[in-house]
Amino acid sequence: MLRDEMGTVQLVGAGPGPADLLTVRALRAIEGAEALLYDALISDEVLALAPQRCIRIQTGKRAGRASMAQDAINRLMLRLARRGLRVVRLKGGDPSIFGRVGEESDFLQAHGVPVQVTPGVTAACAAAAQFDFPLTHRGEARRVVFATVRVEDGVLQGDWMWGVDPETTIGLYMGRDLAGVVSRTLMAQGVSPDLPVAAVENAGSPAARLVVTRLADMEAAYDNSRFTGPVVTLICKVAARAAVAQLENEAPLESIASVG
Amino acid sequence: MLRDEMGTVQLVGAGPGPADLLTVRALRAIEGAEALLYDALISDEVLALAPQRCIRIQTGKRAGRASMAQDAINRLMLRLARRGLRVVRLKGGDPSIFGRVGEESDFLQAHGVPVQVTPGVTAACAAAAQFDFPLTHRGEARRVVFATVRVEDGVLQGDWMWGVDPETTIGLYMGRDLAGVVSRTLMAQGVSPDLPVAAVENAGSPAARLVVTRLADMEAAYDNSRFTGPVVTLICKVAARAAVAQLENEAPLESIASVG
Numbered sequence: 001m002l003r004d005e006m007g008t009v010q011l012v013g014a015g016p017g018p019a020d021l022l023t024v025r026a027l028r029a030i031e032g033a034e035a036l037l038y039d040a041l042i043s044d045e046v047l048a049l050a051p052q053r054c055i056r057i058q059t060g061k062r063a064g065r066a067s068m069a070q071d072a073i074n075r076l077m078l079r080l081a082r083r084g085l086r087v088v089r090l091k092g093g094d095p096s097i098f099g100r101v102g103e104e105s106d107f108l109q110a111h112g113v114p115v116q117v118t119p120g121v122t123a124a125c126a127a128a129a130q131f132d133f134p135l136t137h138r139g140e141a142r143r144v145v146f147a148t149v150r151v152e153d154g155v156l157q158g159d160w161m162w163g164v165d166p167e168t169t170i171g172l173y174m175g176r177d178l179a180g181v182v183s184r185t186l187m188a189q190g191v192s193p194d195l196p197v198a199a200v201e202n203a204g205s206p207a208a209r210l211v212v213t214r215l216a217d218m219e220a221a222y223d224n225s226r227f228t229g230p231v232v233t234l235i236c237k238v239a240a241r242a243a244v245a246q247l248e249n250e251a252p253l254e255s256i257a258s259v260g
Numbered sequence: 261m262l263r264d265e266m267g268t269v270q271l272v273g274a275g276p277g278p279a280d281l282l283t284v285r286a287l288r289a290i291e292g293a294e295a296l297l298y299d300a301l302i303s304d305e306v307l308a309l310a311p312q313r314c315i316r317i318q319t320g321k322r323a324g325r326a327s328m329a330q331d332a333i334n335r336l337m338l339r340l341a342r343r344g345l346r347v348v349r350l351k352g353g354d355p356s357i358f359g360r361v362g363e364e365s366d367f368l369q370a371h372g373v374p375v376q377v378t379p380g381v382t383a384a385c386a387a388a389a390q391f392d393f394p395l396t397h398r399g400e401a402r403r404v405v406f407a408t409v410r411v412e413d414g415v416l417q418g419d420w421m422w423g424v425d426p427e428t429t430i431g432l433y434m435g436r437d438l439a440g441v442v443s444r445t446l447m448a449q450g451v452s453p454d455l456p457v458a459a460v461e462n463a464g465s466p467a468a469r470l471v472v473t474r475l476a477d478m479e480a481a482y483d484n485s486r487f488t489g490p491v492v493t494l495i496c497k498v499a500a501r502a503a504v505a506q507l508e509n510e511a512p513l514e515s516i517a518s519v520g
Contacts (some may be wrong), residue, residue, distance in 0.1 A: 003463075013385075013389075015283065018285075018286065020283065020284040020285040020288070021283050021284070021285055021379065022283065022284055022285075023275065023280065023281050023282065023283055023284075023381060024280040024281070024282055024284060025280040025281055026280075026285060027284060028280070040273075044463045094381070094385045094389075095389065096343075096385050096388035096389060096393075096394045096395040096396070097382075097385065097395050097396055097404060098396050099394070099396075100398070101395035102393070102397040102398075102498070102501065103393045103397075103398065104391055105394075115386070115392065117382045117389035117390070117392055118389060119275075119276075119281065119385040119386045119388070119389040120380045120381065120385070121354070121380065122382075122385065123281060124356075125273075125356050125357065125379040125380070125382065126379045128356035128377070129273075129354075129355065129356060129378060129379040130377070131378055132362075132365055132375065133362070134355075134356045134359070134361045134362035134365075135355075135356040135357050136359075136406075136408075137347035137357050137362040138362075138363065139361075142287065142407065142408065142410075142418060143406065143407040143408075143422070144357060144403040144406050145403055145404065145406075145407055145422075145428070146396075146403065146404050146405075146406065147402065147403040148396075148402065148403075153298070155306070157382075158402060158427065159425065161404070161423045161425075162405075162422050162428060163494075165419065165421075165422045167418065167419075169420060191338060191405065204379070208510070235438070238362070241461055248293075260352070
């Protein structure tokens, strides 16, 4: 497989998990990959789409293995591209949102590797679609913010005053164990303890699970739910609509699932 | 085509325009549609994917025609579903973000129509991928907010203090003629006039155009650009990376375009 010319790296958003939530462009990239580097959140059904002869390298924590350092991932992509290969770097969701696409793209381009980025469906959008609540809604949510959470010594880092705006839907991409520190910080800043919270585990996949609670009960709800998969957390008035949708439409949603 | 049983409505995100940025699920929904209602932003190449016998109804402003009122769209979808049809309602980008999916879903479900929502790639993610800048980036952008803009009597409506956070990438889905009022409001609140702004017209499509400027020059840059297509505006330090990417990589990006 050694070639004279430089290969390419495609940084591809794999969406929330199910293969049919890949974009067509992402699907083609995976089907044409000669080397595939993938994060822990990439589903088996997406990985199965790569050609049999494709080199597969797992970069994220999975099945107890440690995750690779960012620097090692960068150097590995460069080595594969220098072998002339079509390298596909698969990232859960959309690569531009918490996907470290800037760091990887900077490194590769500094070393002369052509880079192309393919967008994807981010987890919050998949969660909203699956449980039929909007992220923006007239009179309730004029904006949506996607944020991660950094905690040091049990204290939320950074200024969280942006979280107080009652017209903003908050979408958090965070560890499952941070529900307590987040909800306490928001309430201490004056956010209502009754504000609805929708936590969606494995958003987009058939194994998705929805838990609707309120800010004051968020920590207990997360503890009781014993989530094991990735969770996206939506905090806003609109989150309350998720529960309604689920209760009223369980049967019709089931029946419509095979329509497409 | 009249059937006894109730039809279904799928509210489908069509992504930013190109057919290969549809999700596979959206593609299948369109290919199986018996009636298609579509907004003005849906591209011809996406519309061409629907079956020949599919009923096509344009709901948004296009080619000088007036757009349908939301209430009329709702009643039309209901009528088609009551005829037993598989109705697909196509929305640009992701339906949960500024797609009015809550209003349409509420109405249909109140009338007993099974509704399914399919997520899509939102314009800001497509713009970032295409011009190779991240929406979040370590040390520069910890959060990203997607917002629309309402102006009454030349004054920006609502509280815009959330726009002051220097660690937030601002993604605006707004009319092209609102650049002046937005930039003046942000600067009046203390945001640096030097903050980079990336405006991307027709994000994701081959006809996309990138204009990089700074907050103080935003209005003039929009005026000079004579945008005619939809524009997504990214305001943040990361926006400056878009210009760099475009200058350095025009040739490699061209050459990689046919790889996938």
